[in-house]
Amino acid sequence: MDDKLTIGGREISSRLFIGTGKFPANSIIPDVIKMSGAQVVTTALRRIDFDSDEENMLKYIPKDCILMPNTSGARNAEEAVRIARIARASGCGNFIKIEVISDNRYLLPDNMETIRATEMLVREGFTVLPYINPDLMDARRLKDAGAAAVMPLGAPIGTNKGLRTREMVKILIHEIDIPVIVDAGIGKPSEACEAMEIGAAAVLVNTAIATAGDPVVMAEAFANAVMAGRKAFLSGTGPVKEYAEASSPLTGFLA
Amino acid sequence: MIITLNGKQTEIGEKTALMDLIQSKGLEPESIVIEYNRKVLRKEEWDSVVLKENDKLEVLRFVGGG
Numbered sequence: 389m390d391d392k393l394t395i396g397g398r399e400i401s402s403r404l405f406i407g408t409g410k411f412p413a414n415s416i417i418p419d420v421i422k423m424s425g426a427q428v429v430t431t432a433l434r435r436i437d438f439d440s441d442e443e444n445m446l447k448y449i450p451k452d453c454i455l456m457p458n459t460s461g462a463r464n465a466e467e468a469v470r471i472a473r474i475a476r477a478s479g480c481g482n483f484i485k486i487e488v489i490s491d492n493r494y495l496l497p498d499n500m501e502t503i504r505a506t507e508m509l510v511r512e513g514f515t516v517l518p519y520i521n522p523d524l525m526d527a528r529r530l531k532d533a534g535a536a537a538v539m540p541l542g543a544p545i546g547t548n549k550g551l552r553t554r555e556m557v558k559i560l561i562h563e564i565d566i567p568v569i570v571d572a573g574i575g576k577p578s579e580a581c582e583a584m585e586i587g588a589a590a591v592l593v594n595t596a597i598a599t600a601g602d603p604v605v606m607a608e609a610f611a612n613a614v615m616a617g618r619k620a621f622l623s624g625t626g627p628v629k630e631y632a633e634a635s636s637p638l639t640g641f642l643a
Numbered sequence: 644m645i646i647t648l649n650g651k652q653t654e655i656g657e658k659t660a661l662m663d664l665i666q667s668k669g670l671e672p673e674s675i676v677i678e679y680n681r682k683v684l685r686k687e688e689w690d691s692v693v694l695k696e697n698d699k700l701e702v703l704r705f706v707g708g709g
Contacts, residue, residue, distance in 0.1 A: 432708025
C-alpha cells in the first residue's frame with residue numbers, strides 16, 4: 389500500500405515522532421529511537437551551564453534522523469523566531485517545532501503568537517510545525533501562513549492523559565488539508581492508535597515513552613500502535629450498530 | 644574586560660578570541676551554537692571574532708526536549 393508521509397519535501401518513513409526529554413539516561417535514547425522506528429526526533433535548545441558537565445544530545449541521535457528542534461522557552465513570536473534561527477545555525481536542517489507558551493501551569497500554547505512566528509519563519513525558509521490548541525480557524529490561518537503541518541495537543545504536555553481533545557482534533561483532520569500531528573498528552577499506545585485511527589498523519593510522543601517502566605519496550609509498543617492505527621484508518625472501520633448482529637450464521641443449528 | 648556570557652557578567656582577558664574562549668571552556672565546536680550580540684554566528688565566522696568589552700555572547704546546545 390502506497391502510504392507516504394511527506395513534510396517539507398522530505399519523505400518520512402515513520403508516523404511516530406519522538407521527543408528526547410525526561411529519559412532516565414540519555415544513553416538509552418539510541419535504543420529508543422531504533423525500536424520506535426522514528427525518523428523525526430525533537431530536541432530543545434538551551435544555554436550551556438559552564439558549571440555542570442552536561443552532555444551533547446546530538447551524539448545520541450543517529451545522523452539519518454530528521455532533527456526537529458523546538459522553540460520551548462519562547463513566550464512570544466519574537467523569542468520563538470530567535471530560537472529557531474539559532475537552532476538552524478547548528479546545521480541540523482530547517483525543521484522547527486514552534487512552541488510558544490506563557491502559561492506555566494498547563495503549558496498551553498499561545499495560538500496567536502504561534503501564528504505570527506509561523507508567518508515569519510516560513511518567510512525565512514523554515515519547515516514549520518506549530519504546536520497548537522486545536523482550533524479550526526487558527527489551523528486555517530497556520531495553513532495559509534505556510535505551516536508544513538499543524539500539531540494540536542491531545543492533552544496538556546507531560547500529563548499522559550490521552551486524546552482528550554479528540555472531537556476538535558477530528559475536525560482539524562477533516563477540514564485542514566495539511567498533515568495533522570497529535571502532539572502532547574498521549575500517554576498510552578492505545579491512545580496513539582486512536583489518534584491514527586481517526587486520521588492523524590502522525591503522533592509525537594515523549595513523556596509516555598520516557599517515563600515508562602521500560603522506555604525501549606514502550607517505544608516499540610508505540611511503533612506497533614501507530615502502524616495499527618494507520619492501517620485501520622486506511623482500511624476504514626466497520627459500522628457501529630445499536631443491537632447485536634450475529635457473526636455466525638443463524639441457520640443450520642444442531643438442535 | 645567584562646562580557647555577558649549566557650546572561651552572566653564574566654571577566655575575560657582583553658581581546659580574547661572567540662575560539663580561545665570556547666576551547667578554554669572545554670567545548671566541542673560541533674556540539675554548540677553561538678549568538679553574538681543578538682546575531683546568530685555561522686561556524687565559518689567563529690574564527691574571525693575577537694571579543695570586546697560589553698559583548699553579549701550566548702552559547703547554546705541541544706538538550707533533551709519534546
